[in-house]
Amino acid sequence: MDKLATAWAIFQGLLLEAIPFLLLGVAIAGLARWAVPPGAWIERLPKNPLLAPIIGALMGFALPACECGNVPVARRLLASGAPMGTAFGFLFAAPVLNPIVLASTWAAFPDQPWLLVARPLGAFLLSILLSLLLVQLPETQLLATALLEERRMSQPLSNLGLLQRSSGVIGGSPSPPRSMRGRRLKGWQVLDQSCREFLDLLALLVLGCVIAALVQTWLPRSWLLAVGGAPTASILALMLLAVVVSVCSSVDAFLALGFAAQITPGALLAFLLLGPVVDLKLAGLFTVLMRPRAILITAIGASLGVLLIGQWINLWLL
Incomplete structure (x- = not known):
């Protein structure tokens, strides 16, 4: 009963x-859907494989949302036809490259200036790496089915054939009239869509929190912190802890402050980098964006990238 109460x-x-x-993320996505006509600015985003994720990552500076709030915004970008690199660059970088997280990191570790530079820089590099990795997959193998259909409907026929676009000619939903492109949605339409999106994401979030709570209860943190002094083992342990704890990036620095003295610098940075990208809470939310194979590639790619960054930090500071 004690463990159930803890969970x-x-x-x-x-x-x-x-x-x-x-x-907040759903509200931002809904506001963008209402205020900016479809296609008004999406077409101006760079499509260069390297420049696209860089622009997406830098967009994170303007949005004060953690990893949960970035999912609906990234989904709106993809559904509107934005370059995949831009959307994924934003998705993976914005949880760290935003005002709240940067301020909380500085407040928690004002005496460790290297961390105030290494965390945003590491998040930026990790987002570029993951974006470049994911865009190698065809859209049909990368994006969730519902999102893929919505994305195709927002693209002109010059980019996609009728069969690909699932138009009214060969089954599926009819394409919206061309006159609808660039027209602002009504407020009640945006509110209805945003409410449904929030409820769908909330159900997935609840499932992720249940899994995270159960795993965290039966896997005590003391087991992972016991290897805090070993250069490589400490990084792996803190990466696992970040996945299990599933705390939002806006407060994870204060949690890390409680055990920072017991672990290596690379392990501390690994905890602060991996959690905002991969944790049990996000597992369900990512299903509205990506297929299971793409989620697995994201988890493996992020883990390897964070491990390498953590090892480099330990070689530099220890």
Whole structure:
């Protein structure tokens, strides 16, 4: 009963911490859907494989949302026809490259200037790496089915054939009239779409929080912190801890402050880099964006990238 009570307390904490940011992300996506006519600015985004994720990552500076809030915004970018590199660059970098997270990292570690530089720089490099990795997959193998159909409907016929676009000629939903492109949606339409999107994402978030709470309860942190002094083992342990704890990036620096003295610098940075990209709470949310294979590639790529960054930091500082 004690463990169930602990799991319930952890579940409530994770959910209450994440809901405001999820709501903020849905609100930002809905506001963009209403204020900016479809296609008005998407076509101006660079399509260069390297420049696209860089622009997407830099967009994170303007949005004060953690990883939960970035999912609906990234989905809106993809559904609107934005370059995949831009959307994924934003998805993976914005949880760290935003004002709230940068300020919280500085507040938690004002006496470690290297971390104030290494965390945003590491997040930026990791987002570029993951974006370049994912865009190698065809859209049909990368994007979730519903998102893929919505994305195709937003693209002109010059980019896609009728069969690809699933137009009204060969089954599926009819394509919207060309006159609808560039027309602003009505407020009630945006509100209805945003409410449904929030409820769908909330259900997935609840599932992720349940899994994270159960795993965190039966896998005590003391087991992972016991190897804090070993250069490589400490990094691997803190990466696993970041996945299990599933705390939002806006407060993870204060959590890390509690055990920072027990672990290596590379392990500390690994904890602060991997959690915003891959954790149990995000597993369900990512299903509205990517197929299972793409999610697995993201998890493996992020883990290897963070491990290499952590090892380099330990070689530099130890």
